[in-house]
Amino acid sequence: MASIKVLNGNAAVAEAVGQVHPDVVVSNPVAPATPILERIASFIAEGWLDAEIINAESAYSAISACIGASAAGGRVISATASQGLAAMHELLFVASSLRLPIVIAVANRALSAPINIHADHSDAMAQRDCGWIQLFSENSQETYDNIIQAFKIAEHPDVRNPVMVGLDGFITSHEMTNIWLVETGEVTDFVGKCNPAYSLLDSNNPVTVGSLDTPDYYFEHKVNQLQGMENARKVIKEVGKEFGDRFSRYYGYFESYKLEDAEYAIVLMSSAAGAAKEVVDELRSNGEHVGLLKLRVFRPFPHQELKEALSHLEAIAVLDRALIPGSFGGPLFNETRAALYDMEDKNLPLVFPYVYGLGGRDITIDNFRDVFRDIEEKNTEKIEIKTELAFINLRQ
């Protein structure tokens, strides 16, 4: 029996974690993810979640403790954001290289300096090459659903790869909404048991974890590591479908919103999709052929599927909530444009880079209208198009 609760995104993560039942929870407070850990800690204190909590003294130790706990053969969760995630950087590579199915909730937040506690995706985007699967959530419901799926994906024997689940800091993390919760027994049944490949606690079968590799082996090991990430493509799809079959909310790599007959579209991730959909509806009622693609899975990046979903468009605006100095547009833009490059029909849609919402700056209905107008103009004027990064809602 499913039930409805009014929860914010952080509470939704905690509820999902309580139901998935980790063996070890690693806590280190970083705003805006702190309430996730506090709520899980209260579950443990109240005695109904039978897990050990480690109150790590730093984010660096938090991810290290996750690695130790996971290599000891059980289920592990932590939550962090921004500076905390950045401080974990070195160890995020280790976690994925050791193929440890750790799950971390990331309440996506801007990076210093200047210090800012509000939403953007700089923290997760800075970790996009560290070998973690990255899921992004539009709202609390998706956050809850993603956390549950994250464990099943991470621990899948063909994957065994850590997963981070993003929710927009102080937007999704703190906004109260209705959430459909799955019954705990059904969550347990859906996620299944954690079956580690090895355990440091198994003294009958000693293992050496984290060997030194010379040039003789390192390259092969790194390429082998790709397998988990590549297999995740299939597993993410299967898990999303099974989740839908069981709980009536289906998940794939992305959500296509009124894209089929669209000429113009916006591509983005996470909470901004809500307002963008409203603008799509409004413009469509005026007869305009517009749509939206909300990406859920950034790693592994679904190049093939994205190409298929976008190739018929005239022009695309890719909205990044992260600024990559010295780069040719943001990471989502780069990946999207690259995905379209090998289209067989060389009638490539125009793809334009935008950056919005840094440090929690609003993106409004008007802003989305402007973006659609902007790409329509650029497309119809047929002037010589230069790819220039545009900033949304930035004071000049």
Added chain:
Amino acid sequence: MMTLKELAEKEDLLTAGHGLCAGCAIFPILKVVLRASQYPMVVSNDTGCLQMTTSHFPRTSWKLNWIHSAYGNSAAIVSGIEAMYRSLKKQGKFPLEKELKFLAIAGDGAANDAGLGPLSGAVERGHHFVYLCLDNQMYASTGGQRSSATPMGAAAPDTPASDALPGKMQARKNIARIMTAHKIPYVAQSAPWIWQDLYKKAERAFETPGPAYLNILSPCPFEWKTPTRKTIELTRLAADTCIWPVYEVKNGTKLTINYKPRQKLPVTRWLQSQPRFKHLEQSENKWIVDKIQEEVDKDWDYLLSAETEPKHRDN
């Protein structure tokens, strides 16, 4: 009292075939420490000589569960392993009767510098583990650079001795005192020359509920440029000069000095035994030698005055 023969008969958990330098103290120290637990143990190894020379894929020298992940985090890694052990045990997912021990091994660089935060955090949380610091007084695996455990006056590649600068100018961090201030159940300092003491302390560290810290002097003949056959002898000289006192502290207060030299030797004997202090023989550097002697005397006097349980030295 364990005899050397009895000790030798116990199983080797770290086997030959490692790549440690000839004469390195790490191996004899581990031969003793790894034998001191009656239960299987899990080792979390920090980055350093030991880790690099014993885990060279596709071989391993370890006959126990072992993990390395990064520099400075061995105490945090072991926190996770030990917490998982407790969690699985209390949930009935791991046999209750089966006992395991947890050992973090680090060099002085990891323990005193980058890993001091994780070490402090792990002992403050009270995980049941032993932290073994193999102190060779510098960053050996990167080529002998100074760490905060490098003693004053020592020359190192990044604090070379010259006319302008007579080696490292800062005093050594006293990590054993820092750990004592955490009031953890057990802190001990020892060295391989007094192997019975080392064995007993390791045994006590494993048996103590809660965190235990072992600070062991581990000469590095490669970087110290000392004869390989002198390794163990040097650690005795360190004790006789009171450069490296052999003592233990229980619960942050009960201090016992386990070895008191019959005749305390001057620090010059220690300094003269190693080329890294060679420049201190120059007359213009005599003030440093005096300063080192003064500091060693102060530390030794402090230990004598702080000793609360001198009679129980054999316990």
